[in-house]
Amino acid sequence: MYDIIIVGAGPAGLTAAIYARRAQKSVLVLEAKSYGGQIINTLDIENYPVEEHISGFDFATKLYKQTKALGAEIVFEKVVDINDLGNTKEVVTTKNKYSCKAVIIATGSEDRKLGLSNEDELVGKGISYCATCDGAFYKGKTVAVVGGGNTALEDALYLSDIASKVYLIHRRDEFRAEETTVEQLKKKENVEFIYNSTVTKLNASERLESIEVTNKDGSVRTIEVNGLFVAVGRIPENQNFAKLIELDNAGYVKAGEDCKTTCKGIFTAGDNRIKEVRQLVTATGDGAVAATNAVKYINNL
Amino acid sequence: MSVIEVTKDNFETEVLKSDKKVLADFNADWCGPCKMLRPIIDELAEEKDNVKIVSINIDNEDELAEKYNVSSIPCLVLFENGEESRRSIGLIPKEEIENIIGE
Structure with missing residues (x-):
């Protein structure tokens, strides 16, 4: 049994893992592809505080190493379902089932297609x-x-x-x-x-x-x-969780700045949440908020 | 086995005349998703006995990239008996690469 399972190893998910580990919680991060998320496509990041220039790959790799060094487990498996069993949540991947007390969904988004027949x-x-x-x-x-x-x-x-x-x-x-x-x-x-x-x-x-x-x-x-x-925008990757948490018409998780979803013990962070500004710095901000609130939730169980 | 770096000089020996099937990873240093794919490819090379995994840097090997019509990377091409049998573009999960390689 983990304290917190984080779905997605992009900037939001990995930042959440850092905050959760620093709050002494056990953390499992599950990622379908590889760490880093969308930012790995960016050649040069110029708007993240402190670093004038950093490539998306370097940013993601530094963040990944930092998260690992703090003791978060990161496993590459795709999450296909989450079951709410009250105080325990069950996270189902294509290979395994994991139990935890709280979940943070930080699955981000994927490329929107034009929708043309031979695309x-x-x-x-x-x-x-x-x-x-x-x-x-x-x-x-x-x-x-x-x-x-x-x-x-x-x-x-x-x-x-x-x-x-x-x-x-x-x-x-x-x-x-x-x-x-x-x-x-x-x-x-x-x-x-x-x-x-x-x-x-x-x-x-x-x-x-x-x-x-x-x-x-x-x-x-x-x-x-x-x-x-x-480059016609992105689609949130929340389809697998629609039965558990409320989404808006565009598929974004209905959660405010507190990153709490409509299901107790399930939190969200990053691009898949309803928000105005989807940037690296807001994704990492969400990660911190979601983890902090998940920790509070677990401590009150 | 580890991933073998392939150039136009050893492409024929390592890929086309290979006894095993070959998964070729077309990539470049400046391509983020390619770099993310590499550790997965390395893992698979260690784990799988039924396939040879090779890496082709498209900056150095533009002739090979052109010959195989690679215009999106990362691009994985499976060769069986010297012929292309499957192809995948973009960063994909390990399981999907395993499916491409097959039994």
Whole structure:
């Protein structure tokens, strides 16, 4: 029996583990893939206090080592279910069952897809969800980025130094991204902004060859591209817990700043919670709050 | 066995003419998910006797990457008798890699 089981080894989950260990609780972190979460896709983090520059990989690895050094157990198994047995919770993975007193769900989110019919089969053949991973394959080529948030604009900026031409396709006429990034991107001569438009078709034979872009006014344009980078947001990974805790219509866990879910003893932290700002620093903040409240809950059992 | 670094010079011997099936991990130093995948690949190389696991750095081996149409990494390609039989893109859990390798 563990005191606390944390589902997800991203920045929120690992920070929660640090706080729980420092409160002398036994901790098991369960992770489906590898530690670090979404931040490992970021080449250079410039907005986390203290470090002027750090890569996502280095950040994640430092955090992982810190968590391990404090005595948290980290096991790579995918959690498929959580059962609420009152004062005990049972966490079910694809391989094992674990018992604990409190659970912190920090599963984060996954890439949202465009939802076009041949999208999946073109992944690796022109469609990518990770510009920092795949940008280098498009040296001197033409690419498009679709999206209007920080990720999309940072992707476009990164790609503008590699590709000969970058189209940025956004469904609105203003961006959600940080103003600094927008300004930097507007200075790039090889970037063309396509506003009020969505990608409606992927034309391919062996590989992606062109995309059909439809404007709000109904006009349609076909653009030849070698690659399309999709950055249209994220989907919270809470589906496995929907019977246990309340989610909003978009699938985010209904929990406030106290990180308490609608089920006693189940807490949440990070991007899968309803919140305004989804950043590294708010994820780690959540981790601290969720762990502190989980510790309080256990001490009052 | 540990993971073998493969270049275009030993690709034929190590991959195409291998007695066992081969799982090739196409990766690069600047790719975060590739770095996260590596410890999983290392573990599998130690655990599995039925497969040879090789790593191909696409920066140094752009000819191999191009030949096998790798344009998204991390990219795992399974070779059986010198032919590609399965492929997976992105960071995936260990279990899924085990499924790709098979019995």
